[in-house]
Amino acid sequence: MDLTDRAEHMQFREEVRTFISEHRHLAPEDTTHSYRLMPRPYSEEVKNWQQLLVEKGYASRTVPTEYGGFGAEPDILKSKIIADEFFKANVPQGLFGQGISMLTPTLLEHGTEQQKKEWVERTIRAEVFxxxxxxxxxxxxxxxxxxxxxxxxxxxxxxxxxxxxxxxxxxxxxxxxxxxxxxxxxxxxxxxxxxxxxxxxxxxxxxxxxxxxxxxxxxxxxxxxxxxxxxxxxxxxKGWKVANSTLSHERGMLSNANLSHERLQKIEKLLKTERVDARPIGETAALMDRFIRLQARVQSMRLHEMRLISDAAADKPRGLGDMVCKLIGCELNHQLDSLAIDILGETGVLYDGIPSMELDGIWQQLHMYDLGLIIGGGTAQIQKNIIAERGLNMPREPRPAQG
Amino acid sequence: MEFGLSQEQLLIQDSFRGTLERLVSLDTIRAVSNSSHSMDKDLWTELVELGMPGLLISEEDVGTGLTLFDAAIVAMELGRNMAPVPFVATAVMAPLALKLAGSDAQREKWLPRIAAGEVIIGMVLSDAIHGAKRGAGVTANNNKLSGQASFALDAAEADALIIADAEENLYLVSADAEGLECNHLPSIDGTRPLSDIILKDVEADPLGNGSKDGIAKIVNAGRIILAAESFGASEEMLHRAVDYAKERRQCDRVSGSFQAVKHLCAEMAAELQPCQALIWYAAYAFDSLPEEAELSGLLAKSHMDEIGRFVARTATEVHGGMGYTDLMGLHFWFKRIGFNRAQLGSPEKLRNLAAALQGLSGAADTLLQTAAAR
CATH class of the missing domain: 2.40.110.10 (Butyryl-CoA Dehydrogenase, subunit A, domain 2)
Incomplete structure (x- = not known):
């Protein structure tokens, strides 16, 4: 176990920090997540930020330069440094989503030269949705x-x-x-x-x-x-093969322990600031117990992801460890949302357009949206089949009749 | 960054796994469990050869000078194989207690003998962790101990005990000292002895450099090791359930081809996978990240306790009626996981401590005024 950065990565982390501190005034408020909750065309501010990140190599960094990317060698540790530093600084990371995270790698892998030239650059620069x-x-x-x-x-x-x-x-x-x-x-x-x-x-x-x-x-x-x-x-x-390479990008994209950690931090704040009968709600032992349970889960998923990234950097094959992330990560987020709603009590049911509410019913929205993510992108039940069949080598489900 | 085991640690893992697989059978476990002894002496001798009791003892003291992370790797293998030998008290907590609180003379006297497996040391800290119960409590008077201490770990086979008094000072006491009575407490796990210790003016050797923080650290190490052992035991139960479900035929197909059964196995695997990184990190934090060590230990054990209970019951269920019988011996793992859950703080208590440690619990709870909460 060695969790320190090697010299090259230490220097890279400094570069990322410097970039963030010099440019954070340009950062938009909207994140990929806010676009997912409410899809709409990207604002100019969001596009400009994305284009700056692409040019500096903090988004789509391994996309070759001839297709408008930064052309960096794949280095999962550097990707993690970028993700962690942006997360810590509370600055939006490069956009992800269906064009950038799913189509782009698929085109780079399977597309013709003309398709790559025509679409990759415009896609990663958020010019095409x-x-x-x-x-x-x-x-x-x-x-x-x-x-x-x-x-x-x-x-x-x-x-x-x-x-x-x-x-x-x-x-x-x-x-x-x-x-x-x-x-x-x-x-x-x-x-x-x-x-x-x-x-x-x-x-x-x-x-x-x-x-x-x-x-x-x-x-x-x-x-x-x-x-x-x-x-x-x-x-x-050949579309089935092409699509499957895209689906594996989607499965990876949907779990993200940093997102869970961010929610946990917001809930911690709620526990400290929300009051019932003039006492902090955190004194309610049952809620505190739930919070610490989820804190342990978030911690385990963050560390588990760190381990998977470390394994990937050492070229170890993907396995059971990767297969569990979507199932556990999506369920965890939903449980975090549930706890936040319960902490808010009666105010927890208020929804859109209540100006007095700091968060405008966001927890209720997430609570429903995250249920959608448990179902979408391969339902929890499909995930369990994958874990059992591919991870534990249990018998496969009979395939439906060949059409 | 490298998150995982080093080449040397993989070797440690392999050598313990190999030895344990060779020497521990269901018969071994059953024999110890049904006897008045709580350990297998032959197995102990072999594990001493591998350096097990001296893992945390420095090389000058004839140990191997390794880290708690290494000890956690060993604990995972002990749990996987249900090894009927003492570990957490004599190989982890006692050496730490001597290192943290002992004098040079005490260290020189005891550490080499612990490392050589010549002596086994029991730990008697339950009252310091939970508060004295049922009228228990140990008081010291001119280095003579009197009173009762409950739930001593690994005391039955021990040559000496480390006991905390009501003021949370630590003492070393010889197991055959005059006035000391060690009463066996039958528990679900016959390979993990629990005892009540009765003391009447028993001559004790104070570990005089101790502190409350020191006890907290010793207990934290013990918790991480128990979590690691339960992880190994849980993984083994999962593997047995999966293997059984691939062979057992019902309704003309193997039971593991039913989604109802497959999904139970998938849930166990999904819950267990992230536990490994959580426990590794807690052990690593103990060794290298002091500011994160205590919280990491509390989160690791409380979470592993919950997942362990889930896996223990679910793996048994996947075995159907056979899981409930004594024939498969699956219940030994079930019981080890259940035993560990209650030792050194059950999950509810650990979560309370974790909340207090983070300044999240405003409520005063006297039970919290122990180790971690300060």
């Missing part, structure tokens, strides 16, 4: 059963069908989308991964009202949508 067209009304956890069709017509495909749970479709300019191009092929072999603009004729977007009251998901309908064949990423019929 992407959405992801994966799930369908009848294909959720069994994604490969998707039915949206793309029929060949000369140099184009004609797309018909619909998608659901499409985050941010109502603000996105582009979509990366799974469609069935080879209906005769097996279930996993007939899928292609397409990218095309959301203003292509024949696309209809219906925001999906959710329990939070803030639409973040949509239904997207395709009626004879014409897309050139050059929109395929990774080859016709």
């Amino acid at each position: 992407w959405c992801q067209g994966y799930s369908e009304p009848n294909s959720g956890s069994d994604l490969a059963s998707l039915q949206t069709s793309a029929t060949e017509d000369g140099d184009d495909f004609i797309i018909n069908g619909s998608k659901i749970w499409t985050t941010s479709a109502h603000v996105a300019q582009m979509i990366f989308c799974l469609v069935r191009t080879e209906p005769e092929a097996g279930k996993y072999d007939g899928i292609s991964y397409l990218i095309f603009p959301m203003d292509t004729p024949g696309i209809e977007i219906r925001p999906l009202q959710t329990m939070t009251g803030h639409p973040s998901f949509n239904e997207v309908f395709f009626t004879d949508v014409r897309v050139p064949k050059s929109a395929v990423v990774g080859g016709r019929g």
Whole structure:
């Protein structure tokens, strides 16, 4: 165990700190998280900050320079230093999200030279907002059963069908989308991964009202949508493989112990400042007991992530340890939200637009949003199957009949 | 940054794991558990060869001069194999007590003998941690101890005891001293002796350089080691459950092909995985990050106690009726995890202490006025 930085990393940490202190006045208030809770076009301030971070190598740092990135060698420890220092300074990190974190690595891995040139730089600079067209009304956890069709017509495909749970479709300019191009092929072999603009004729977007009251998901309908064949990423019929490389990015993205730690710190403040009968609420032993329970969980997840990062830096293979993060991390966040609501008591049920409330009902919103994350991105039950089957080598679920 | 075991630590892990797997069988555990002894002497001798009792004792004192992190690695292996040998008191807490509170002469007298496995030392700190109960309490008068001390750890096989009096001063007492009575307390874990100690004017050797902070540190080390042992025991229970579920057939398929069973196993694995880093870090903090050591220890043991209980019951459940029988012997691990949970502070108590330590608990609780809360 050696938790100190080596000289190179020590110097890098200093560089990051210097950057933050010299530029923090330019930092926007909005973070990736606030955009996720309420999707909307990026503000100029957010774009400028993102572009500064990309230029300095604090966002999308391993993207090659010919595609607008910083071109750094992958160094997970440096990535962690950036994340930790931005977190400690309470300054927004580089944006993540479907275009930057999911599409970009996929294009770099599977895209043609022209696709990379055309999209990567604009995406990481937050000039293009992407959405992801994966799930369908009848294909959720069994994604490969998707039915949206793309029929060949000369140099184009004609797309018909619909998608659901499409985050941010109502603000996105582009979509990366799974469609069935080879209906005769097996279930996993007939899928292609397409990218095309959301203003292509024949696309209809219906925001999906959710329990939070803030639409973040949509239904997207395709009626004879014409897309050139050059929109395929990774080859016709190879979409399942391409999509799976993207899904693994998503699973990693959804767990983030720093986020849990931030919530824990806010709850600690609540415990110290909220009062009942003129006494700090932290004197309520039952709430304190819950707080310390969650503190231990947050601590264990932070350390567990540190261990995984250290293992990755030493080129150890991913395994059981990586598989548990989404399940445990999402559940933990939801429990933190629950505790915060309970500490607030009656005021904990107040929601949007109460000016007297410092946090404007944010805990209730998170409590619902985080329940959504337990379900989204591979439900908790799917995560348990993955842990049992791939992590513990238990028998696999029988696959649905090959279509 | 390197978060994990060094090459040397991997070797320590391997050598203990190999020796324990070779020497500890269900029969070994059962034999000790059913006997009036609480340890396997042959196993003890082999583990002494590996340097187990001297892990934390410096090389000048004929120990191996390693860290609490190394001891935690060993404790994980002891728990995994349900080793019926004393460890936390004689190999961890007693050497620390001598180092922190003993005189040069006391250290020279005892540490080499502990390291060589010639003497076993029991620890009698329960009253200092929990407050005296049932009329217990030890008072000192001119270095003679009188009274009763409850829940002594590893005292049954011990040659000497380290006892805290009501003022939280530490004393070394020979186990065969005149006026000392050691009454065995039958517990769920027959391989972990618990005793009540009755003292009548017993000659005692004060560990005179002690302090309340010193006791807190000794107890913290003990907690981290118990958490590590419960982690190893829990991992073993999970592995047994998974192996059993892959073989046991019901309704023409292995039971582990049912999602209801698979998901129990996945939940155990998911809860256990992060515990390892939590415990490693607590041990590392004890060695290297003094300002974080106490809180890390409290969080590690309280969390591991909860996850341990969950894994112990769930792994038993995955075994179906067989898990409940004595045949599989799974209950030995179940009981070790349950035993450790109650020692040196149960999770509720540790969380109370953690709250107080962080200035989060305004309520005065006399039970908190012990070790960590100060």
